[in-house]
Amino acid sequence: MVSPYLQISKTFFERLKDAAAKSVEIKIIYGKDELKPNERNSLAELKNLELYYFENLHAKCYFNETEMVITSMNMYEFSEKNNREMGVHITKEKDAGIFEKAVAETHSIIQSSELIGLAKTKRNFSPIAKDVKSNGQGKKPKRGYCIRCEERIPYDMGPYCLNCFSVWSQYENPEYEESVCHGCGEFEVTSMEKPLCYDCYKQFGK
Numbered sequence: 361m362v363s364p365y366l367q368i369s370k371t372f373f374e375r376l377k378d379a380a381a382k383s384v385e386i387k388i389i390y391g392k393d394e395l396k397p398n399e400r401n402s403l404a405e406l407k408n409l410e411l412y413y414f415e416n417l418h419a420k421c422y423f424n425e426t427e428m429v430i431t432s433m434n435m436y437e438f439s440e441k442n443n444r445e446m447g448v449h450i451t452k453e454k455d456a457g458i459f460e461k462a463v464a465e466t467h468s469i470i471q472s473s474e475l476i477g478l479a480k481t482k483r484n485f486s487p488i489a490k491d492v493k494s495n496g497q498g499k500k501p502k503r504g505y506c507i508r509c510e511e512r513i514p515y516d517m518g519p520y521c522l523n524c525f526s527v528w529s530q531y532e533n534p535e536y537e538e539s540v541c542h543g544c545g546e547f548e549v550t551s552m553e554k555p556l557c558y559d560c561y562k563q564f565g566k
């Protein structure tokens with residue numbers, strides 16, 4: 361998968377997990393923003409996954425052994441839901457020449473890319489511990505995380521950043537599943553209704 365912008369949403373991660381479980385070798389090349397700790401930790405769980413970084417990447421191309429899509433679309437949930445994109449579907453059987461050239465170009469990009477190590481990282485800051493120490497047990501933290509994009513946001517202004525909130529508010533589904541805890545930023549199934557992991561819920565209540 362060649363995608364400058366990369367966002368590991370819950371659904372996307374589950375599909376990668378299914379593929380990895382079937383021993384599919386997955387290679388992802390990206391080139392823009394850094395991955396969030398949760399995304400990195402999720403990818404680290406997958407066997408047979410190689411992640412490459414190439415700064416000047418602009419191509420978007422997705423393929424397996426037999427089929428390929430060359431497209432304008434990044435592997436990014438926002439693009440999937442909001443942008444008008446186009447792409448061409450190519451099969452190795454019908455378009456062998458184009459297919460092989462695109463595969464060769466991808467290998468050439470990989471040659472110039474940096475292989476990203478995916479050892480699990482632990483957050484080196486702990487907003488809960490800090491806030492609990494300075495404010496006393498159970499006091500809510502000043503800053504939390506957007507439960508969709510993991511951006512740091514004021515804790516008291518709801519569990520979404522402004523951008524994600526405006527997307528969420530088009531549907532206003534309080535149970536829509538997100539993947540980040542509003543309190544500690546760790547990977548957790550959350551929602552507008554239940555934005556906290558169990559530990560944060562125990563500490564801060566609602």
Ligand SMILES: [Zn+2]
Binds near residue numbers: 509511520521522523
């Ligand atoms: Zn957000």
Ligand SMILES: [Zn+2]
Binds near residue numbers: 541546561
């Ligand atoms: Zn939490």
